């Protein structure tokens with residue numbers, strides 16, 4: 301769907317939801333939506349990034365297709381969210397990846413699991429210092445990598 305059309309559709313969906321408000325307890329999207337009477341493009345980007353695509357509001361919606369209002373909040377917000385990734389992406393040249401879904405998907409799928417595991421290991425935080433709220437004492441915590449935890453667990457003798 302072209303961007304202008306998508307924004308128009310998002311405004312239509314949010315306007316119907318704002319009048320209905322049946323789903324206001326479901327997630328942060330609806331309370332944030334209720335703060336607004338009009339939905340500018342930036343508002344839609346913000347709301348779209350609050351949605352985690354659980355689908356609950358679609359199952360609950362009495363205006364979902366085939367109703368003539370055609371309200372499908374998760375699909376609408378997902379489409380706006382992808383557009384927003386492209387719009388706010390940094391560095392800018394990487395934005396093209398969100399246009400070419402299949403390219404991005406193949407790169408992710410083609411990456412050997414060992415690379416993903418290695419990246420996850422490297423992303424592990426270094427030792428952190430925390431302060432006990434009650435005693436005021438400080439302690440240093442070193443997160444133990446998962447592999448090391450598994451090695452340690454595997455050395456514990458099992459009860460027969």
Ligand code: SF4
Pocket residue numbers: 316317318320321322323324357358360361362363364371373
């Ligand atoms: S998704 Fe449907 S039921 Fe939920 S607030 Fe919007 S219009 Fe109402």
Ligand code: SF4
Pocket residue numbers: 323326327328329350351352353354355356357358373374377
């Ligand atoms: S699909 Fe999105 S908007 Fe709908 S209830 Fe889930 S998080 Fe909220």
